[in-house]
Amino acid sequence: MQTLESLLLGFIGIMIVNNLVFTKFLGTCPYLGVSGRIDTAFGMGCAVTFVVTLAGALTWTLDYLVLIPCGLDVMRYVCYILVIAAMVQLVEMYVHKFFPVLYESFGIFLPLISTNCAILGMCLFINLWGIDNLPEAVVLSAGAGLGFTLAICIMAGIRENLELADVPAALRGAPITLITAGLLTLAFMGFAGMIR
Numbered sequence: 001m002q003t004l005e006s007l008l009l010g011f012i013g014i015m016i017v018n019n020l021v022f023t024k025f026l027g028t029c030p031y032l033g034v035s036g037r038i039d040t041a042f043g044m045g046c047a048v049t050f051v052v053t054l055a056g057a058l059t060w061t062l063d064y065l066v067l068i069p070c071g072l073d074v075m076r077y078v079c080y081i082l083v084i085a086a087m088v089q090l091v092e093m094y095v096h097k098f099f100p101v102l103y104e105s106f107g108i109f110l111p112l113i114s115t116n117c118a119i120l121g122m123c124l125f126i127n128l129w130g131i132d133n134l135p136e137a138v139v140l141s142a143g144a145g146l147g148f149t150l151a152i153c154i155m156a157g158i159r160e161n162l163e164l165a166d167v168p169a170a171l172r173g174a175p176i177t178l179i180t181a182g183l184l185t186l187a188f189m190g191f192a193g194m195i196r
């Protein structure tokens with residue numbers, strides 16, 4: 001059983017130091033596509049956090065209770081994608097029912113969570129890193145989701161402020177967004193090596 005200290009270090013490590021968006025460049029489609037407004041970005045971050053946490057826990061359980069004992073390791077990708085798609089469908093139905101305005105603002109990006117490579121990547125990383133217990137898998141998955149939320153909310157806050165800034169005409173829109181994303185990545189890479 002992991003100690004609380006190692007779980008906390010893992011959580012902070014995956015959320016800030018080894019943020020999937022900034023260090024692995026996973027999940028950049030919704031990161032750039034939904035980060036226009038802070039409220040929409042926060043909603044997307046919450047949805048991704050929910051999906052990645054449940055998917056991480058379920059895929060770890062599926063892996064260790066079914067796939068590995070039965071020698072079906074080659075079925076990981078298919079099983080992981082099915083689990084992720086089911087979690088996204090739950091989130092989509094919930095948001096559509098209880099938050100219709102948020103559902104409309106997400107547009108195509110909400111169903112695209114199922115193809116968000118950050119979620120599939122985290123499920124695969126749990127396996128690749130040799131995580132051998134469920135609490136650690138859940139903590140790392142939740143940290144990855146909250147790290148995505150942190151990244152997308154920071155980007156949304158900057159993009160909202162850029163609307164009021166005097167940006168040269170040639171850099172308005174996508175160019176300044178990509179420059180900002182690159183600068184944020186450089187800033188977060190300053191944390192590299194602090195926690196493994």
